[in-house]
Amino acid sequence: VDKLIGQFGLGFYSAFLVAERVDVITRSCKEEGYIWSSDGGVSYTIRPYPVEDAHGTSVILRLKEGEHEYLKAERLTELLKKHSMFIRYPIHLITEELVSAEKKEEDEVEIDGEKAVEEVKEDGDAAADEAKEDAAPAEAKPSKKLVDKVINTDIPVWTKKVEEIPEEDLKRFYKSISNDYDDYAIAQSWHFEGIMDLKI
Structure with a gap:
């Protein structure tokens, strides 16, 4: 397949x-x-x-x-980049990602009408300490959220002259088709017209 x-x-x-x-x-x-x-x-x-x-x-x-x-986002991304990277309309891939719950600066829980974050008196109050421990909120579990990502972000640079293309776009295009971590050595373009119209 x-x-x-x-x-x-x-x-x-x-x-x-x-x-x-x-x-x-x-x-x-x-x-x-x-x-x-x-x-x-x-x-x-x-x-x-x-x-x-x-x-x-x-x-x-x-x-x-x-x-x-x-069904895997990685596999779908691979196929879209290989076969549909330069389609003119944006292709969105919506996936689920785990997000860590943000902790509040201070969790306040009321017990019998009073907040469990009150300071303990100098003479000590074991009951208040136990109440504060029991009232401590459970650690928040990670939640899922939908993430919308556009896959085909590269433009078809061959439709323009090299001097009209920003250098960053040329670098990104080169790396996307070559899988090379380094920048290109030189960029040139040719346009031939005749029986066939060829742009390189």
């Missing part, structure tokens, strides 16, 4: 390389929604589908057994 990905251009049916079923849910801003469903065979179904408070198109892939690697 990995060798076949990218060999279909923008062909929609390449989705069935990894999916056992594909649903396309779509709705215009003026009409009701519809869902197109297929398992990749010779038939498909189209039926009305309730879409609340939204319009646009969603493509849902139900992955085959053994293809769950394509």
Whole structure:
């Protein structure tokens, strides 16, 4: 499967390389929604589908057994950068990340109407100490948040003359296609016109 990905251009049916079923849910801003469903065979179904408070198109892939690697953000990022880096429209990848809970400067917990952070009197008060320990809040657990990242951030620099491209953009483009940590040695461009229009 990995060798076949990218060999279909923008062909929609390449989705069935990894999916056992594909649903396309779509709705215009003026009409009701519809869902197109297929398992990749010779038939498909189209039926009305309730879409609340939204319009646009969603493509849902139900992955085959053994293809769950394509649920990983790292794998999706790798594929998008390899095959779709220079598409003119931004491609967003939304993932879940663990976020450590921020501790407050001072947690105040009330016990019987009084705060447990009150200072202990000089003569000592063991009961107050125990109350403060019992009232101490449990350590906050990390929470999950959605992170939206644009994958195709590089511009197709070959559409411009070298002297029109900022140096930082040239460096970023070179490193993205070469996987080299160092900067490029020299940058040049050529434009040939004839039977074919070639830009290098």
